Amino acid sequence: MGFNNFRSSNERHIRFTPESDKIIFPTEKPSEPEINYTPELAPGCYNSTFCEYVPNYPKEYVKHTIKNMEDLKYLSFVDESPEISQRIDLPEDDSLCTVDSTVIFPKSARNKQNEWLFIINENSFLQGVRIERCVAENTSCKLIEGFAEGYMTSCRQKFIYRQLAAITTNGTVGPDWFSFPSSCCCHVKFNGNPLQRIASARMSINNNNNN
Template sequence: MKFILCIFLVGLQMINIVNGRPHSKSSETEADIPENLKKIGAVNNKTRTRILTHSEGYTDYSDQEVVFPDSYEMIFEPVPRIDGSPKCADGSTFCETFDTYPYYHLKDILKKNEAYKDLFGKDEEPSEITNRLGEDEDMFVCRSFERTIYPKVGKNKSNKWKFIINQGDSDGYIQGVRVETCRSQGSACDIIGDLPNGYVTACKQKYVYRRMLSISDNGRPFPDTFLLPSACCCAYKRDIEFLRRFGSRKTPIK
């Protein structure tokens, strides 16, 4: 009986010891959790912001200006504008010299595009000058002179003044045009004898349109049509002043 009572007391003591200990948590403490499991738990318990990063070697072009190949030269060196008829024209339709001619701009473009070279050259000169006494002793009623011009600006078909590419002999990019101009435009023709009453003559400058290589608004070579002198001709017309003075006279009635 005493033995049973001793066992009972020992068991009761053990129960008290167990109940007196602090209760352990049902899960492991944070210190006991492996690092890889901590990361998994953090992902499961918290919404994380995902940050996309650029791969190695990536270049951000979002803040850079978009530049097209055709507009590069315009940004590099803008082509000057020609406002109205320049002073160098002096009543003509072209100028062979111009202060703001974009020589270096065109030199850079033409150097990179050798194909343009086939578009340049000059008109062939005649074997003899036809506006002076020739072997047949021809006489012309209007005095004129012929020469080859190398215009750098000219008036195009739309009456706008544009640049004409003429870089010079050293560069090899020239456009030479043979022209004939009146020595005394508007003066009377050298006609032998008298004209019929009521008519007058005058030397007039004739023009033709020539296709030449010009410069577009963005500074690139561009074909255009220009008005250039071609010949000096004699024209006649009725003398309005003569008709005013004598045409209204009536024959008196006898």
């Protein structure tokens, strides 16, 4: 019997199913609804690599899996929250890019094969991933002093792969690697005249030698 079918199979009389009015005889078993193991993406997740809300999340299947797979508990984890890290770590210099740091509990995510899979995440089994996102990606970095002439800066989102327990498209459960936003870095690119760049480098060397 399927994980999400809890109806009794020992019925003693003829009845009709509400879905199709098909007659069910005492010797027959009601048909079991099939589970769709492919996540449906909410509109807010189209441009992301993970989703915390999934309309068709197989909650009962997940609960059954957590209960019956003892070894699964070794994959449960929750990253340290940004607030705790800030209290423990030494004071940091201002970041060149404004970021938003938080711990998320994804219900689906995109793996290395670019497939969206369900992630095991319920009250009795949590997988909390700390992420860091650019608040204003592709905008100029925050620089205290003017940058060298001919160079342009921009904030770029960086990603990292994390291993989480997931449900494959055929219903099996196991670890897989998923992409999550990990940091926002300042990217520097030279857009000026190459000769000007060489001249600036020589001038810098001469100044260092004179000092």
